[in-house]
Amino acid sequence: MKLITSLPLIEILILFISAFLMPFVRKNKNIKIVSVTALTFSFILSVVIVINVLQNGAFYFNTGYIDTILGIQLYIGPVESLLNSLFLFVIILVACFSFFTIDSEIRENRIKLFYIMVNLLSASILGVIFTNDIFNGYVFIEVAALTSCGIVVVKETQDNIKAALKYLIMSTIGSGLILMGIAFIYSFTGHLNIDLIHQAILEDYTQYQKALLITIALFTSGLGVKSAMFPLHTWLPDAHSTAPTASSALLSAIVLKPFAFFLIKIMYRMIGFDLVNQFNIITIILTLGCCGMLFGSLAAIFQKNIKRLIAYSSIAQMGYIFFGIGLGSPFGAAIAVYHMIGHAVTKSALFMCSGLMIEKTGYKTIDNYKGLGHEMPITFALFTLGAFSMIGIPIFPGFISKWYLSIECIHLNQLLLIFVVLASSLLNAVYYFPIIINGFFGIENLKNKEYHSKKVETQKLLPIAALILAMVLLGAFSKNILDFISPELH
Amino acid sequence: MQYLLLAPILFPFILSIVLLFNKWEEKIRNRWVLCGIIINFLLLIHNVFILKENRIHVLKLNEFIDIYIKMDTAGIVFCFLVSFLWILTSFYSIGYMHDERKQTRFFIFFTATLGVTNGIALSGNLITLYLFYELLTLFTFPLVIHAGNETALKAGYKYLIYSFGGAALSLFGMFMIFSKTQSLDFIPGGIIQPVFTKELSYYFMAYVLTFCGFGVKAGLVPFHSWLPSAMVAPTPVSALLHAVAVVKSGIFSLIRMSYFIFGPTVIMLIKGNDFALVFILITILTGSFLAIHQKNLKKRLAYSTISQLGYIMLGLVVFNPDSFAGGMLHMIFHAFIKITLFFCVGAIMHITGKTEIQEIQGLGKQLPILMWCFSLSAISLVGIPPTNGFVSKWFLAIGSLQTGSFVIPIVLLLSALLTAGYLLPIITTAFFKPIPAGESVYTEPSPFMLIPIIILTGIVLLTGLFPNPIINILDTIAISVI
Numbered sequence: 001m002k003l004i005t006s007l008p009l010i011e012i013l014i015l016f017i018s019a020f021l022m023p024f025v026r027k028n029k030n031i032k033i034v035s036v037t038a039l040t041f042s043f044i045l046s047v048v049i050v051i052n053v054l055q056n057g058a059f060y061f062n063t064g065y066i067d068t069i070l071g072i073q074l075y076i077g078p079v080e081s082l083l084n085s086l087f088l089f090v091i092i093l094v095a096c097f098s099f100f101t102i103d104s105e106i107r108e109n110r111i112k113l114f115y116i117m118v119n120l121l122s123a124s125i126l127g128v129i130f131t132n133d134i135f136n137g138y139v140f141i142e143v144a145a146l147t148s149c150g151i152v153v154v155k156e157t158q159d160n161i162k163a164a165l166k167y168l169i170m171s172t173i174g175s176g177l178i179l180m181g182i183a184f185i186y187s188f189t190g191h192l193n194i195d196l197i198h199q200a201i202l203e204d205y206t207q208y209q210k211a212l213l214i215t216i217a218l219f220t221s222g223l224g225v226k227s228a229m230f231p232l233h234t235w236l237p238d239a240h241s242t243a244p245t246a247s248s249a250l251l252s253a254i255v256l257k258p259f260a261f262f263l264i265k266i267m268y269r270m271i272g273f274d275l276v277n278q279f280n281i282i283t284i285i286l287t288l289g290c291c292g293m294l295f296g297s298l299a300a301i302f303q304k305n306i307k308r309l310i311a312y313s314s315i316a317q318m319g320y321i322f323f324g325i326g327l328g329s330p331f332g333a334a335i336a337v338y339h340m341i342g343h344a345v346t347k348s349a350l351f352m353c354s355g356l357m358i359e360k361t362g363y364k365t366i367d368n369y370k371g372l373g374h375e376m377p378i379t380f381a382l383f384t385l386g387a388f389s390m391i392g393i394p395i396f397p398g399f400i401s402k403w404y405l406s407i408e409c410i411h412l413n414q415l416l417l418i419f420v421v422l423a424s425s426l427l428n429a430v431y432y433f434p435i436i437i438n439g440f441f442g443i444e445n446l447k448n449k450e451y452h453s454k455k456v457e458t459q460k461l462l463p464i465a466a467l468i469l470a471m472v473l474l475g476a477f478s479k480n481i482l483d484f485i486s487p488e489l490h
Numbered sequence: 491m492q493y494l495l496l497a498p499i500l501f502p503f504i505l506s507i508v509l510l511f512n513k514w515e516e517k518i519r520n521r522w523v524l525c526g527i528i529i530n531f532l533l534l535i536h537n538v539f540i541l542k543e544n545r546i547h548v549l550k551l552n553e554f555i556d557i558y559i560k561m562d563t564a565g566i567v568f569c570f571l572v573s574f575l576w577i578l579t580s581f582y583s584i585g586y587m588h589d590e591r592k593q594t595r596f597f598i599f600f601t602a603t604l605g606v607t608n609g610i611a612l613s614g615n616l617i618t619l620y621l622f623y624e625l626l627t628l629f630t631f632p633l634v635i636h637a638g639n640e641t642a643l644k645a646g647y648k649y650l651i652y653s654f655g656g657a658a659l660s661l662f663g664m665f666m667i668f669s670k671t672q673s674l675d676f677i678p679g680g681i682i683q684p685v686f687t688k689e690l691s692y693y694f695m696a697y698v699l700t701f702c703g704f705g706v707k708a709g710l711v712p713f714h715s716w717l718p719s720a721m722v723a724p725t726p727v728s729a730l731l732h733a734v735a736v737v738k739s740g741i742f743s744l745i746r747m748s749y750f751i752f753g754p755t756v757i758m759l760i761k762g763n764d765f766a767l768v769f770i771l772i773t774i775l776t777g778s779f780l781a782i783h784q785k786n787l788k789k790r791l792a793y794s795t796i797s798q799l800g801y802i803m804l805g806l807v808v809f810n811p812d813s814f815a816g817g818m819l820h821m822i823f824h825a826f827i828k829i830t831l832f833f834c835v836g837a838i839m840h841i842t843g844k845t846e847i848q849e850i851q852g853l854g855k856q857l858p859i860l861m862w863c864f865s866l867s868a869i870s871l872v873g874i875p876p877t878n879g880f881v882s883k884w885f886l887a888i889g890s891l892q893t894g895s896f897v898i899p900i901v902l903l904l905s906a907l908l909t910a911g912y913l914l915p916i917i918t919t920a921f922f923k924p925i926p927a928g929e930s931v932y933t934e935p936s937p938f939m940l941i942p943i944i945i946l947t948g949i950v951l952l953t954g955l956f957p958n959p960i961i962n963i964l965d966t967i968a969i970s971v972i
Contacts, residue, residue, distance in 0.1 A: 393621075393624055394555065394617065394620065394621045394624070395551070395555060395621075400552075400555070403554060403665070406662075406665040407665055407668065407669050409665075410665060410666060410669040411669065415666075415695070418662055418665060419662070422658040422659075422661060422662055423658075425658065426651075426654055426655060426658055429650070429654050430651070433650060434647075437631070437635075437646075440632075441632065441635060441638065475551075476551055477551075478551065478552060478555075479551060479552035479553070
């Protein structure tokens with residue numbers, strides 16, 4: 001039993017150690033192998049953890065067997081184990097994709113740095129997901145912030161460095177807010193462990209109700225900056241659109257989510273559902289989620305650059321997650337988690353498709369993709385399936401989150417919110433459909449145009465195809481997934 | 491053998507995939523299309539007589555995603571209508587598309603749309619219907635933008651936005667129904683029972699949302715403007731969009747929603763029909779008035795469709811057996827009439843290149859068979875015996891008189907006059923105006939186009955003389971749902 005409970009830590013350590021070993025590897029090719037081997041090992045361990053959680057339920061792990069008050073504790077429940085293994089799955093596929101594309105996008109001597117950053121980033125993300133100690137969470141968040149800036153800036157172009165600086169500044173402000181929140185909580189509860197804080201708060205929160213409100217506000221805005229909550233999203237389009245394709249896929253699909261999940265942890269495990277619902281913050285999160293859903297999509301309509309368009313679409317999709325959190329019900333949070341998974345798989349595939357389009361045509365703007373569906377049919381078909389999930393065609397995960405969110409709105413007697421959900425999915429259709437339609441039907445545009453190369457290599461398409469397949473399966477097994485994750489949030 | 495139930499839906503898809511991957515010559519491809527669509531019709535007949543009222547759960551993922559195919563009488567009637575008209579349309583399309591570009595793409599989506607429409611007909615619950623309803627938009631869109639020019643694309647986007655908007659509204663209604671009933675299966679007489687007094691406004695909102703949502707495709711008036719715009723499509727597509735595939739799918743979804751989800755009693759309880767009636771009467775009149783002002787033949791027919799769809803919906807919200815039979819009859823008969831009219835207009839365009847009404851002066855002498863078919867169908871649409879349009883309008887009139895209100899019969903009468911007002915001038919222009927000087931000589935269209943038109947005109951007359959077999963079938967449906 002001891003070994004199995006320590007697997008989460010081993011997972012994180014494998015990734016950290018592999019990252020620190022990489023500087024000693026000479027050839028770029030070997031670095032790629034080291035990176036993906038470490039990721040794969042972690043992924044296998046994560047599957048073991050999921051199976052263990054399925055059989056024996058959630059478990060705790062105390063690092064170094066120190067008493068929980070002093071030591072760092074990890075908590076692995078169904079949600080954590082699921083997020084962990086699915087995120088690793090996506091990261092591995094993105095890493096596989098990057099093997100074939102990263103060489104043309106960044107300088108050769110930066111490749112080593114890129115993979116070091118990827119492994120550190122993955123380790124810190126797992127840390128944020130697992131941790132049951134908010135200060136430990138803060139440390140991992142900082143590592144994640146720096147490494148994600150790292151994978152943006154490896155490209156070293158002018159707007160790229162600008163965007164990375166913007167990202168760094170914004171996310172440092174976010175970290176500052178989170179740290180202040182932690183300081184507040186520590187000052188009136190005397191604990192850093194989430195469970196202990198929860199008990200302490202339940203005992204005597206009436207004495208520091210206002211302070212608690214400020215703390216939640218600090219956490220919400222701090223984590224909101226990092227996960228691109230609506231008015232705090234300004235760094236995202238620049239950072240995601242200028243980064244190399246693999247980085248954009250990672251950032252958009254994976255890196256936004258752990259912070260939103262950490263917010264769920266803070267809200268619902270540290271403070272508790274009943275208490276959170278007494279504060280107006282929850283309504284503010286809901287409103288901001290709605291705004292994000294609408295304005296993210298509206299802004300995406302006016303984008304010419306495909307990567308910026310997909311980046312704005314991410315803001316809208318994060319809006320759904322905050323919408324789910326903001327409903328203030330356990331099931332709403334469960335749908336938010338489900339949407340995280342669904343969006344992670346879909347958005348990484350979309351970014352990788354767009355990367356292939358840019359690589360093959362040499363253009364970044366959508367106008368140049370007319371008729372491209374005939375040149376690269378498989379890429380476009382995969383893009384179409386991903387877009388269908390975003391728009392909400394039945395069976396795909398996007399539709400299922402929308403359905404459950406709407407049903408939950410009816411249960412909570414807030415019918416008007418459904419209009420926001422449906423309006424947002426219509427707006428998604430408005431900007432995704434022209435790309436698909438022009439891609440398949442604008443053959444005239446292809447005349448007199450020379451593209452770099454017509455053929456897309458199979459090894460670049462395989463990771464995307466695997467992600468789309470995973471997306472379909474996530475839709476098909478949505479019931480099982482929700483049954484697995486929702487009891488814990490109750 | 492139970493899986494053969496899926497054949498009318500899956501077979502056209504397989505056919506379109508076969509077309510996608512084979513680069514055949516025109517003749518061989520046409521043969522494949524014709525054989526495929528006829529075989530599909532035979533499969534349907536087999537299903538109707540051998541499998542009878544059978545059902546199959548294709549895919550049950552969770553409590554709401556449940557792809558469920560069921561054959562019931564209403565579905566069979568619609569499916570039969572679609573599959574039969576598709577055969578004639580494919581003959582016509584082969585003649586019409588002969589000189590056009592991108593023919594293979596046209597036939598790929600043409601056959602796939604048949605599968606989707608059959609899917610709508612045979613859906614066993616609202617979520618399956620919704621899935622096919624969305625797919626219908628996606629598969630008909632390439633047909634609408636077939637010309638590929640700026641106007642076609644613009645019309646196509648308009649069509650997409652309207653259709654998705656409508657589908658979103660009906661999805662909203664579905665959420666509301668599902669959260670109360672936990673089921674979306676179609677059961678004759680409705681699944682919502684009992685209704686408590688405090689829930690009345692809730693259900694009223696759900697009804698309004700689904701009615702307006704599905705009404706978008708059924709050409710309900712404030713949401714109708716995609717329909718005339720979509721006229722940029724090739725004529726066989728316009729004919730299909732108007733006669734069977736799209737607008738009738740909207741109507742059929744309304745039938746499913748009103749009689750198999752809500753049920754007449756609930757709708758009358760929440761006074762949903764009063765609300766719907768206002769929209770429908772406006773639809774009938776607006777469609778007719780706008781049709782009079784159109785100079786373009788296809789546009790005039792498009793507005794006429796809007797008005798006639800109003801008749802069908804009228805029959806569906808009055809809730810007595812006569813009205814219901816009248817509405818269903820008009821759904822079937824209007825399909826035959828409108829497809830003939832469109833085929834004739836398309837043939838005129840194809841032969842002479844003329845699209846405006848004043849240009850067709852004296853064409854009756856040059857193309858007698860074509861113009862006679864047009865005239866007979868037009869007379870039928872006005873509702874003059876012994877054509878089938880008279881039969882359906884008779885039932886509608888009887889049904890509406892039973893309500894005791896005089897508004898509906900007056901609107902029907904006024905609209906019949908307007909129908910005559912916008913269709914008869916076309917006939918008089920063609921037959922009684924002299925042929926302009928210097929006009930070139932035209933000959934009748936190729937048999938591929940002419941024979942379907944003649945067959946359809948024959949059906950229009952025959953069903954007018956002997957409507958009883960169809961009425962008997964519709965009466966059994968009416969008894970089960972009301």
